Amino acid sequence: MNANTSPILAVRDLEKTFGSVVAARDISVSVPAQQTVGIIGANGAGKTTFVNMITGHLAPSKGSILFEGRDITGLPSRAITRLGISRSFQVAQVFPTMTVIENMRIASAIARGRDSMLGLMSTPLDTPETAREADAALELFQIARYRDARAATLPQGVRKLLDIAMAVAGAPRLLLLDEPTSGISIEEKFGLMEVVMSALKTRRITVLFVEHDMDIVGRFADRVLAFYDGTVIADETPEAVLANPQVQTLISGTRAHGAGAAHA
Amino acid sequence: MLTAFAIFSDGLVYAAYLFLVAVGLTLIFGVMKILNVTHGSFYAFGAYGAATAAGVWYDRGLNDAGGLLFMVAFAMLIGLVIGIVLERGILRFVYGRDEVVVVLVTYAVFLILEDVLVLVWGARSFTAYQPMIAAGSIDIGDLTLSNYDIGLVVLAGALAAFCYWALKYTRYGRLLTVVIFDRETAAAFGINVRVLYTVTFIIGAMLGALGGAMMAPKISVTLGIGVEVIVLAFAVVAIGGMGSIEGALIGALIVGIARAASVHLVPQLELFVIYAVMALVLGFRPYGLFSQVQPRKI
Amino acid sequence: MRMGSTVLGALAFAALAAIAPLLPPWLISLATIAFANALVVLGLIILWRTGLVPFGQALFYAIGAYAVALIGRYTPIRDVFFVVFVGAVAAGIVAYLIGFLLARYREIFFAMLSLAMSMILYGILVKTETLGSTDGFHVEAGSFLGWRPQGGTRNLAIFWLVLAYCAIAAWLVAYYFRSVAGSLTHPIRDNEIRVEFLGVSVDRLIHLKLVVSGVLAGIGGALAALAVQHVDPAMSYWTTSGGFVFVTILAGAGSVAAAFVGSLLFELVRSIAVTLVPGEWQMILGTALLLTILFLPEGLGSLVSRLRQRWRRGTAP
Numbered sequence: 031m032n033a034n035t036s037p038i039l040a041v042r043d044l045e046k047t048f049g050s051v052v053a054a055r056d057i058s059v060s061v062p063a064q065q066t067v068g069i070i071g072a073n074g075a076g077k078t079t080f081v082n083m084i085t086g087h088l089a090p091s092k093g094s095i096l097f098e099g100r101d102i103t104g105l106p107s108r109a110i111t112r113l114g115i116s117r118s119f120q121v122a123q124v125f126p127t128m129t130v131i132e133n134m135r136i137a138s139a140i141a142r143g144r145d146s147m148l149g150l151m152s153t154p155l156d157t158p159e160t161a162r163e164a165d166a167a168l169e170l171f172q173i174a175r176y177r178d179a180r181a182a183t184l185p186q187g188v189r190k191l192l193d194i195a196m197a198v199a200g201a202p203r204l205l206l207l208d209e210p211t212s213g214i215s216i217e218e219k220f221g222l223m224e225v226v227m228s229a230l231k232t233r234r235i236t237v238l239f240v241e242h243d244m245d246i247v248g249r250f251a252d253r254v255l256a257f258y259d260g261t262v263i264a265d266e267t268p269e270a271v272l273a274n275p276q277v278q279t280l281i282s283g284t285r286a287h288g289a290g291a292a293h294a
Numbered sequence: 295m296l297t298a299f300a301i302f303s304d305g306l307v308y309a310a311y312l313f314l315v316a317v318g319l320t321l322i323f324g325v326m327k328i329l330n331v332t333h334g335s336f337y338a339f340g341a342y343g344a345a346t347a348a349g350v351w352y353d354r355g356l357n358d359a360g361g362l363l364f365m366v367a368f369a370m371l372i373g374l375v376i377g378i379v380l381e382r383g384i385l386r387f388v389y390g391r392d393e394v395v396v397v398l399v400t401y402a403v404f405l406i407l408e409d410v411l412v413l414v415w416g417a418r419s420f421t422a423y424q425p426m427i428a429a430g431s432i433d434i435g436d437l438t439l440s441n442y443d444i445g446l447v448v449l450a451g452a453l454a455a456f457c458y459w460a461l462k463y464t465r466y467g468r469l470l471t472v473v474i475f476d477r478e479t480a481a482a483f484g485i486n487v488r489v490l491y492t493v494t495f496i497i498g499a500m501l502g503a504l505g506g507a508m509m510a511p512k513i514s515v516t517l518g519i520g521v522e523v524i525v526l527a528f529a530v531v532a533i534g535g536m537g538s539i540e541g542a543l544i545g546a547l548i549v550g551i552a553r554a555a556s557v558h559l560v561p562q563l564e565l566f567v568i569y570a571v572m573a574l575v576l577g578f579r580p581y582g583l584f585s586q587v588q589p590r591k592i
Numbered sequence: 593m594r595m596g597s598t599v600l601g602a603l604a605f606a607a608l609a610a611i612a613p614l615l616p617p618w619l620i621s622l623a624t625i626a627f628a629n630a631l632v633v634l635g636l637i638i639l640w641r642t643g644l645v646p647f648g649q650a651l652f653y654a655i656g657a658y659a660v661a662l663i664g665r666y667t668p669i670r671d672v673f674f675v676v677f678v679g680a681v682a683a684g685i686v687a688y689l690i691g692f693l694l695a696r697y698r699e700i701f702f703a704m705l706s707l708a709m710s711m712i713l714y715g716i717l718v719k720t721e722t723l724g725s726t727d728g729f730h731v732e733a734g735s736f737l738g739w740r741p742q743g744g745t746r747n748l749a750i751f752w753l754v755l756a757y758c759a760i761a762a763w764l765v766a767y768y769f770r771s772v773a774g775s776l777t778h779p780i781r782d783n784e785i786r787v788e789f790l791g792v793s794v795d796r797l798i799h800l801k802l803v804v805s806g807v808l809a810g811i812g813g814a815l816a817a818l819a820v821q822h823v824d825p826a827m828s829y830w831t832t833s834g835g836f837v838f839v840t841i842l843a844g845a846g847s848v849a850a851a852f853v854g855s856l857l858f859e860l861v862r863s864i865a866v867t868l869v870p871g872e873w874q875m876i877l878g879t880a881l882l883l884t885i886l887f888l889p890e891g892l893g894s895l896v897s898r899l900r901q902r903w904r905r906g907t908a909p
Contacts, residue, residue: 085789111791123789125782136772136779137790143772144791147800150773200791329700387886393700394645398841399885401834405878412871525711525830532704565715569708576705577693 036099038063038204038236039084044093046079046260053079054260057093061236063203066227068247068268069240071257072281077240078120080257081206084238085117086110097204112144116202120209120240122193126182130173130192133181134164134199141200163199170229171195186213187222194226198233205230207239211246219243223250244272256281296436301554307443309550310450314508315523316530316542317453318501324474324537325494327393331400332380334524335407336499339376340369340506342415345515348422358428365422366507373503376407377496385495386488408520419516426511446508450546457539470494474537529572535582544583548575598763601849605759612751617744622859624751624819627758629836630855631812634765635805636840637851641777642801647703648710649836652683652806654828655713656813658723659683661823664732672734672753676814683810687803695799710828717825728824731817747819754815758852761808766848768804773797809836838877842884844891854892 037060044057054076061067071077082088084095086107094103102110125133138160143153168174171191176184181192190210197205210226211219227250230237241247247254247268254271256264258280264271271277319333347368351361380403388399429442461467473480473490481487506519513519530549534541549568556567575583612620632653639646656679663675690709697705717723733746741749768774776797779787784794817823826832843854865873888894 106793108788108791108793111789117789119785123783123786125779125786127778127782136775139772139775140787140790140792147773147796150776150792150797151768151771151800153772154770155772155775156770196786196790329704384882392643394643394703395885395889397700397703398645398837399882401837402878402881402885405874405881407878409872409875409878521831525707528704529708529711532701532708536700562719563715565718566712567715569712569715572708573693573705573712576701576708580696581701 037061037096038098039238040096040099041084042094042096044080044083044095045091046076046083046088047091052260054083054090056261059255059262059265061204061238064234064236066230066237066250066252067239068251068254069238069257070242070244070247070254070271070277070281075257075281076260077257078208079260081117081208081238081240084110085115085206108144111200111202114201114203115206116197116200116204117206118190118194118197118208118210120212122186122189124181124184124189124192124196127180129178129180130168130184130188131164131177133192133196134167135160137196137199138163138167144200167195167199170232172225187218190214190222191225195229198230198235201233202235204236204238207237209240209242211241211243219246220249248272297558299435299437301551301558303437303439303443304557305547305551305554306447307550308553309546310443310447311505311509312526312530312546312550313450313454313543314446314505315502316527316534316546317457317539318498318505319527320531320534320537320539320542321457321501322495322498323531324539325470326389326491327477327537328385328400329393329397329528329536330498331397331404331524332407333498333502333527334520334522335404335411336373336376336502337506337509337523338411338520339372339407340503341510341513341515341519342411342420342506343369343372343503344507344510345420345422346415348424348510349420352424358424361428362425362511365425365510366504369503369507369510370500373500374496376503377499378492380499381492381495386491389491404520404524408517411520412517417517419514420510421514422510424511442511449508454539454543461539466493526568529568532582533572533575535579535584538582538584541582541584597849598766601762601766602759605755605762609752609755612748612755617747620747620751621819622863623856624747624754625816626856626859627751627754627852628812628815628819629839629859630758630852631761631815632809632836633839633843633851633855634761634848635808635812636836637843637845637848638765638768638774638801638805638808640840640845642798643777643781644698644798644801645703645837646706646802646805646833647830647837648706648708648833649805649809650828650830650832651706651710651713652687652809653813653816653832653836654710654717654823654825655683655686656680656810656815657817657823657827658717658813659810660814660817661724661729661731664734665729670732670735670740672736672750672818675734676753676757676811676818679814679817680807680810683813684803684807687806687810688799691799691802691806694802695795707830707833710830710833714825714828714830717828724824726825728822728827731821731823733821734818750815750819754819757811757815761811762848762852765808769848773800838881840891841881842892844888844893846890846893846897850891850893857892 039061041057041059044054046054057080069077069080079088083090086105086109089104094101096102097113097115100113102113135155139153139155142160143149165174168177171194173188173191173195176188181189184192194207194210211222214222223246251268254266254268255262256271256277263280264274264277266274315337318336319330322328322330344365347365348361351364384399384403388396426440426442429440429445431438431440461471469485469490472483472485473487477487530545531542533548534543534545548571552567552571553564556563579585632649636646636649659679659682660675663669663678669675694702694705718726736749776787776792780794787794813827839854839858842858843850862873865876884891
């Protein structure tokens with residue numbers, strides 16, 4: 031197989047149990063490069079567990095994860111980050127006491143020196159390149175006007191964008207967004223996703239994003255994974271998934287909820 | 295066999311001492327999240343106060359039984375006064391600051407109080423052995439046990455039982471339990487956390503002074519006793535889990551027995567053993583045996 | 593600006609070295625100890641910036657000092673460069689080993705465990721005859737690559753030696769502070785999860801900082817042992833650690849220079865206070881510490897930068 035056809039992410043028979051509780055099971059997914067994949071499902075369906083396993087926050091109980099053909103199953107999150115998988119968080123993880131540009135600079139600088147402790151010690155924080163890179167990232171994510179604001183004081187949406195911008199600083203090939211629009215008002219959601227998705231497109235990054243709003247999934251995803259009870263029950267185009275009766279019945283909190291009620 | 299029994303009895307006595315010293319420290323930490331270096335001063339002031347009281351009492355030839363009571367009462371009165379002054383005068387201004395910063399504040403106060411001690415009592419050493427003598431001793435087989443030591447163990451046991459009862463069955467105790475468990479919820483329930491802090495700190499200070507008063511008859515009351523005791527109490531509390539009364543009890547027993555075993559078997563390791571046990575426990579249980587403080591999630 | 597402070601620092605050290613022969617001997621001895629201790633403080637600043645306060649840094653200080661003393665006692669080697677090197681390596685190895693445990697802790701737990709580690713060493717030193725027990729022992733006068741100065745010349749030579757180590761350490765630490773590793777201070781205090789997901793192990797980074805600060809403390813202890821020509825277990829006691837923490841808070845973690853100025857001021861005030869008001873020294877210490885924490889949380893060094901800012905604003909058109 032050559033690089034063009036082999037998937038960037040290949041997950042096989044993934045399972046995660048906490049004691050007797052099965053949080054995820056029988057997940058097998060293969061994602062080609064530069065695809066944008068939406069992940070839907072009710073709370074507790076295993077979406078975040080899935081994201082956590084891929085990014086190394088949780089070690090899978092069973093199964094394997096291949097990234098660009100390389101086995102990353104059970105690696106710590108920092109190693110996975112260094113290999114080229116980044117993530118954002120449901121609750122934006124930024125450095126609240128620092129300004130936006132300081133946040134961005136440290137993220138850019140870390141990306142340059144993170145391969146070893148020696149690298150971290152010998153890479154200067156303030157170089158013209160990191161400064162330029164950081165400013166460019168703020169422009170790209172359209173938060174440059176908050177440049178000198180302390181991160182703690184940012185509006186929710188800006189903080190989310192900063193979180194994602196920082197995740198992208200290390201030039202990842204795969205990015206996982208855990209509910210990028212949670213906590214954002216309905217009016218702002220589309221605008222935020224437009225900014226994020228166009229930025230990621232210019233960087234040619236493969237994206238997996240967890241989302242509750244079916245309109246957003248329909249608008250931005252090439253493909254949708256529907257989670258229920260710890261596993262993937264549908265893996266199709268957004269239109270097909272929306273039409274899928276099983277999805278409509280089982281996944282509440284999406285637009286299918288009304289349809290599910292009608293079935294009953 | 296005799297050694298084993300000696301280790302056990304010495305260990306128990308030492309554990310009683312450690313518990314008396316550590317209980318106030320762990321109480322203050324549990325409720326206020328303050329690692330209180332000043333606790334060493336409470337102990338020292340208690341011991342000096344008790345020695346002074348002993349002087350006053352026995353110089354007048356008053357009866358033996360009342361002497362210890364008078365010593366303890368006087369020491370705890372000193373603890374009460376220092377506790378109020380510190381909490382109202384200094385600590386309340388640093389609530390909400392970084393835990394580490396608050397430790398440094400108590401360290402600063404500790405340094406100041408060390409010199410205040412010298413200003414009040416001078417650089418002399420004091421003794422207050424009268425209650426120890428008056429209590430006498432009993433022989434069990436080949437072993438002679440001081441009745442005072444037995445009393446110390448009983449007192450520590452009673453104090454532990456009292457704390458357990460008070461936390462569980464009194465209004466104040468239940469409020470404390472809520473605060474220890476979850477401060478935010480406590481505030482949400484309308485508990486006046488500030489008042490609780492003041493009361494707790496004063497009780498902690500009085501317990502520290504009690505520890506000093508009870509030990510005064512057994513030791514030479516001299517400069518530097520606070521410095522020594524504070525690190526010991528830290529070790530006990532860290533082993534048990536900071537903020538946990540049961541933890542302080544178990545920690546005191548572990549350290550007490552370990553030290554006694556070392557004294558009887560390999561005396562060179564006496565001091566080493568205490569902190570080695572602490573490092574060992576923390577190696578496996580990073581936040582102590584009965585930890586209520588959750589580590590930050592990574 | 594950056595070049596500026598490097599040059600300024602170099603000039604300051606060179607000037608001190610040059611005027612040293614003109615200074616009274618008591619001041620030389622005082623400055624020698626002050627600067628040796630400043631190396632420990634420099635290490636503390638590295639940790640303090642990340643929010644870590646080791647209450648047992650005297651552990652490494654004592655290891656550095658005892659390494660020098662033991663070499664003098666049990667081997668014929670006297671070369672100061674060699675013995676200080678061994679002191680630094682010994683402290684570094686110990687820091688590396690206990691770092692596996694210590695680096696998992698933060699805040700007061702870190703402070704306490706560090707304290708426990710130093711007390712273990714104290715317990716060993718006090719009870720071990722071959723290590724000098726409670727009295728400690730004498731440290732032999734050193735030789736400088738074969739040169740064996742005596743009396744006042746020796747003191748001067750030791751001072752120069754200390755200055756040289758300080759200059760190198762100051763330069764390296766200043767470089768480190770500008771690096772990514774040195775900048776990961778607020779980020780670690782703010783949000784370790786984010787740091788981890790940027791690809792850096794926080795525990796390993798703290799481990800590294802611990803080793804660096806341990807080596808600095810080891811060098812400081814080794815130099816102090818050479819200067820005082822005596823070591824004893826008090827060097828590892830928690831009050832010694834407390835003193836280092838004290839200077840760090842007082843000086844503030846704002847700059848490398850703060851460590852040296854703060855340490856020198858501390859020793860000066862102490863020698864004056866101990867002569868004039870011997871009974872009130874700790875009270876002065878405690879009050880100063882209290883006032884600093886309450887009113888000047890960034891330390892005395894922040895006064896300087898505040899003044900500098902005001903001056904700049906004043907002169908700007």
